[in-house]
Amino acid sequence: MFIPHTDSEREEMLKEIGIGSLDELFTAVPKEFRFPKLNLPPALTEMEVLAELTELSSVNESTRELMCFLGAGAYNHYIPAAVDAIIQRGEFLTAYTPYQPEVSQGTLQAIFEYQSLIALLTGMEVSNASHYDGATAAAEAAVLAYHHFRGKRSRIVLSPAVNPQYRAVLRTYMSGYAGLEIVGDEAANSPFTTIEELAKLVDVNTSLVVVQYPDFFGRIQDLTAFAQKVHEAGALLTVVINPTALALLKTPGEFGADIVVGEGQPLGIPMSFGGPYLGLFATKKELVRKIAGRLVGETEDANGQRGYVLTLTAREQHIRREKATSNICTNQGLMALASAVYLSLLGKHGLRQVAELCYHKAHYAAEKIGQIAGFEVHTDGPFFHEFVVKTPAPVADINLHLLDHGILGGYDLGKDYPGLENHMLIAVTEMNTREEIDTLCEVLQEYNHG
Amino acid sequence: MAEPTIYEISSEGRIGVRFPEPDVPRTDLPAGLERTTLPLPEVSELDVVRHFTHLSQLNFSIDGGLYPLGSCTMKYNPKINEDIARLPGFAFTHPLQPAETVQGNLALMYELQEYLKEISGLAAVSLQPAAGAHGEFTGVMIIKAYHDANGQTHRTKMLVPDSAHGTNPATSAMRGYEVVSVPSDSRGNIDLAALKELCSDTVAGLMLTNPNTLGLFEEHVVEVLDLIHGCGGLVYGDGANLNALLGVARPGDIGFDVMHFNLHKTFSTPHGGGGPGSGPVGVAEHLVDFLPGPNVVIAEEGSEDEAPLFDLAMPAQSIGRVKSFHGHFGMILRAFTYISMYGAEGMRQIAEHAVLNANYLLAKLHKTYHVPYDRICMHEFVMEGVFEDAPGVHALDIAKRLMDYKFHPPTNYFPLIVHEALMIEPTETENKQTLDQFAEALIKIAEEAHTQPDLLHSAPHITPIGRLDEVKAAKELVLCCWYPEQD
Numbered sequence: 036m037f038i039p040h041t042d043s044e045r046e047e048m049l050k051e052i053g054i055g056s057l058d059e060l061f062t063a064v065p066k067e068f069r070f071p072k073l074n075l076p077p078a079l080t081e082m083e084v085l086a087e088l089t090e091l092s093s094v095n096e097s098t099r100e101l102m103c104f105l106g107a108g109a110y111n112h113y114i115p116a117a118v119d120a121i122i123q124r125g126e127f128l129t130a131y132t133p134y135q136p137e138v139s140q141g142t143l144q145a146i147f148e149y150q151s152l153i154a155l156l157t158g159m160e161v162s163n164a165s166h167y168d169g170a171t172a173a174a175e176a177a178v179l180a181y182h183h184f185r186g187k188r189s190r191i192v193l194s195p196a197v198n199p200q201y202r203a204v205l206r207t208y209m210s211g212y213a214g215l216e217i218v219g220d221e222a223a224n225s226p227f228t229t230i231e232e233l234a235k236l237v238d239v240n241t242s243l244v245v246v247q248y249p250d251f252f253g254r255i256q257d258l259t260a261f262a263q264k265v266h267e268a269g270a271l272l273t274v275v276i277n278p279t280a281l282a283l284l285k286t287p288g289e290f291g292a293d294i295v296v297g298e299g300q301p302l303g304i305p306m307s308f309g310g311p312y313l314g315l316f317a318t319k320k321e322l323v324r325k326i327a328g329r330l331v332g333e334t335e336d337a338n339g340q341r342g343y344v345l346t347l348t349a350r351e352q353h354i355r356r357e358k359a360t361s362n363i364c365t366n367q368g369l370m371a372l373a374s375a376v377y378l379s380l381l382g383k384h385g386l387r388q389v390a391e392l393c394y395h396k397a398h399y400a401a402e403k404i405g406q407i408a409g410f411e412v413h414t415d416g417p418f419f420h421e422f423v424v425k426t427p428a429p430v431a432d433i434n435l436h437l438l439d440h441g442i443l444g445g446y447d448l449g450k451d452y453p454g455l456e457n458h459m460l461i462a463v464t465e466m467n468t469r470e471e472i473d474t475l476c477e478v479l480q481e482y483n484h485g
Numbered sequence: 486m487a488e489p490t491i492y493e494i495s496s497e498g499r500i501g502v503r504f505p506e507p508d509v510p511r512t513d514l515p516a517g518l519e520r521t522t523l524p525l526p527e528v529s530e531l532d533v534v535r536h537f538t539h540l541s542q543l544n545f546s547i548d549g550g551l552y553p554l555g556s557c558t559m560k561y562n563p564k565i566n567e568d569i570a571r572l573p574g575f576a577f578t579h580p581l582q583p584a585e586t587v588q589g590n591l592a593l594m595y596e597l598q599e600y601l602k603e604i605s606g607l608a609a610v611s612l613q614p615a616a617g618a619h620g621e622f623t624g625v626m627i628i629k630a631y632h633d634a635n636g637q638t639h640r641t642k643m644l645v646p647d648s649a650h651g652t653n654p655a656t657s658a659m660r661g662y663e664v665v666s667v668p669s670d671s672r673g674n675i676d677l678a679a680l681k682e683l684c685s686d687t688v689a690g691l692m693l694t695n696p697n698t699l700g701l702f703e704e705h706v707v708e709v710l711d712l713i714h715g716c717g718g719l720v721y722g723d724g725a726n727l728n729a730l731l732g733v734a735r736p737g738d739i740g741f742d743v744m745h746f747n748l749h750k751t752f753s754t755p756h757g758g759g760g761p762g763s764g765p766v767g768v769a770e771h772l773v774d775f776l777p778g779p780n781v782v783i784a785e786e787g788s789e790d791e792a793p794l795f796d797l798a799m800p801a802q803s804i805g806r807v808k809s810f811h812g813h814f815g816m817i818l819r820a821f822t823y824i825s826m827y828g829a830e831g832m833r834q835i836a837e838h839a840v841l842n843a844n845y846l847l848a849k850l851h852k853t854y855h856v857p858y859d860r861i862c863m864h865e866f867v868m869e870g871v872f873e874d875a876p877g878v879h880a881l882d883i884a885k886r887l888m889d890y891k892f893h894p895p896t897n898y899f900p901l902i903v904h905e906a907l908m909i910e911p912t913e914t915e916n917k918q919t920l921d922q923f924a925e926a927l928i929k930i931a932e933e934a935h936t937q938p939d940l941l942h943s944a945p946h947i948t949p950i951g952r953l954d955e956v957k958a959a960k961e962l963v964l965c966c967w968y969p970e971q972d
Binding site: 204 | 487488490491492495499500501502503504505507508509510511512514515517518519520523524525526527528530533534536537538540541542543544545546547548549552554557559560561562563565567568569570571572573574575576577578579580581582583586587588589590592593600603604606615616617618619621622626629650651652654655656657658659660661664701702704706707732733734735738739749753755756757758759760761762763777804805806807808809810811812813814815816818821822824825826827828829830831832833834835837838840841842844845847848849860861884885888893894899913914915916917945948949950951952953954955957958959961962963964965966967
């Protein structure tokens, strides 16, 4: 198996150490705690473990069998075969953090290219090497803003149309900073609060404003004027993005966003029940010394050959210890690589094509669902590939009915937004054929009549 | 020749992947919101495959050779893990699917929670945290939530040994704690007298890595825990070095209150060039309600012929959500696979052979290199990369020269309490022949340090690139291939 020692080798090694048995290696462990009996199932061979887990996996109903109209932060996209072929290469898969640049140029250049692709996609100047996911990237933006103003600005304005899980994680992270108030997304406010209303909450005591684009409900709006108002108050603007949408839409960079964060999962990463994903984090050059996480920079060796190294490491925990503003160490290296390969493969034309397919199909679906009696599509403006549908019955009931017909229905917004009971968030991607959308509509219609 | 960047091989009009034409009517794009340029590369699939294959060939990896990075547990990552993580029934499930459609996922997560409880001797586990540092963050939040719930808000200090990883003090500071450093004694243990002095009712807890970063088992662990518990503090166990304790000792039995596991170290999930990791957190009985969530619970007990019904639930006084969804499921699958293949006896064999390998190397090297704490070590040990009679040579030079012998260098300059530290962790998956070759290389390098020091100063010689100018990188700060406005 994975322990290669033969009996005779073990003996030789013990002899070299000068002890008689393996047990003697552990005399420092208090006797009363030494060698507990563990109650674990008997060891399986590779053949057995594959059989058992294949069977367990088949207990699930996956989106390979179900027609998926569920999004809400994780999206069903096509992943070209080359992505997985590359990230399964042992040279990438089984390397560690590139602390020794001479033997890690592959990882380093790949991260450098990832940084470039993300900066250019978001319209920002720099990207770091990744955070754990979109939610923790948003939380790190709040930490950055807190330190940017040296803790002197105590307000964070959070749009209720930011992914509820991101808002929850941001609150968890910021709970350690005394005297902070987070406003904007209170249950009393309408989930559809306009950005004009949100702007009224921004004052000179505000460190950070967080909005989402397209927002959690799929809506898109121009943020130029809003960004201006945020900046007039001297605050920083963070925009949570969906990277696929940015192939089609004006970038947050064009609006003047200070920080762009988002979930990189749509860029070639399987949904895998929620992780591992990829936290995107891009910003302006002027904030680069304040960001958390790893950064790769270009440089050269003594012969003038171009190479890459981890740079500005003096910001990080292993150097600054308790003075570091973040403890991040391991990030999502391999997932960043997957997204770099995906963005390279799809390139300028492919990513735009995917974004357009999502857009057209979602609009087709919205149009058709809107025609079903009892279902009402919330369309108060442009949207990307998700939209809100008011349903004639609780969403859970409808989804049960859809499941009977092999359809994974939309997200139940009532779970996060009191007042949005009977509201479903439907996502459509390039993976949904017209036939699937038509089937969805037929089954919804049938539900209504049934 | 350096590998060009993906932008440098881009050629206008080239297509990598095609997608079907829309099978629905087109809708007008939103007026005024449309992007005009999309500065992504234009390359073919073969361009991409070759480019990234070339890049991969510039990397050192476990699959390629010994990677004895202390404190990183660079053990072999079984290939079956990758196949399991890609089973369509797992890989293509959406995190927000109704629980009844993902009972396979939930059952497996529940079982892994149970396995980790059994291995650690703790009462409950959350699989949410994304990495070791994220687990620490979660654990320290739990400590704070516990004290706050008990009205102990005056506990403002976190004790951290001077040998600890940087993440320990950084995490404590993030949660608003004053970090107080605890010195080590001459045997590499916590200095008990100094610790006694620091104990008071202002102490929230102690963050203890055991075995510590010197690779030594804390010989006074019982006394240390008693002291902290005696003054009302909690003890956090940094699980970075759990590989040495599998089936050897359970932190929960010893009295640790909370700890994190590194699935990417101890349980063989690949390091991926710096992640993704996975850092589940386990807690003792009195902290169960404070865990982050949601975690997997049994909603309806099963029977002889029926599996239980699993669901996700938030603990009663939870510190909240620490990330989206339910943790790094792909890593959870891999770790589960690994534990399944070892079983209880296998767990102990992992620790025994990891410790055997480290002590074997230590025995082979301690006459050539100075080992400041020279006693039986656990899964790793720390030696000094410096010689009194070869003053120009540093740990860094030895590390770089090792690359010429086709080994990855050990961790260097950490822990900070050892001068010119070289921290070596071979792991249990290395065979005796590899260890012999590694020891021989280090002994040869020690000789070279005296006879041909320049060979070390100019090392490495056989790598794709030489030592890089880090000052230039930080000064010029080129972080992106190109900017559109420069074109």
